[in-house]
Amino acid sequence: MNQTHHKSYAKVVENGVQAVGAVNELRNTGYRYEDVFVLAHDQDRTERIADTVDAKEIGIKEEGVFDSLANLFRSRGDELRAKITSLGFTDTEADFYEKELDQGINLSTSA
Template sequence: MNDDEAVRAIEKLKIRVNTENIYVITHNDGHTKRVSERTDANTVGVNETGFGVSIKNIFRNKGDELRANLQEVGFSEREAQHLESQLDKGAVIVAATETPEGVTIET
């Protein structure tokens, strides 16, 4: 998604999903923060990854860090690899944890 699509998707999700369970991930920390601030969505941090993964992320390259973060919010290793390649192309990933069955995002 681009920024505007991500914002629209997050606003739709907020109707059915607790905001605490909505995350935004981009390839650039500043970009992630800007989208998060526009929408009140969360970013993946120590609370989600735990202290051990957060320390490991300090020493990882950006791709490894992003894949680890994606896995921490529920994606499989294969899904995380695919999504990280999309992040490399400038995509914005919106992830929701603990969603009611049947909730989908259409942009």
């Protein structure tokens, strides 16, 4: 899936088991490894889930160098919103998903 031709998609899940299912579902419908990302409010949790489901974390390639460096100085909420918008979501959508992540819910995304 090419980011410039497809609308970003997100699915909010409650736990790592559901994240595995959501990622497998995306892969079964044709999304490639490089198009599937996971995100949790806690960075360690994001890493664990990404490793478990063999998905990507949102990084420099998606955010760009400036935003990646700026994230070092942002609150976690601001960092999450920046990561979410880097995948093509609007500011309003990023606010919604960041609030969901505040409640400890994982987000599986692809662009």
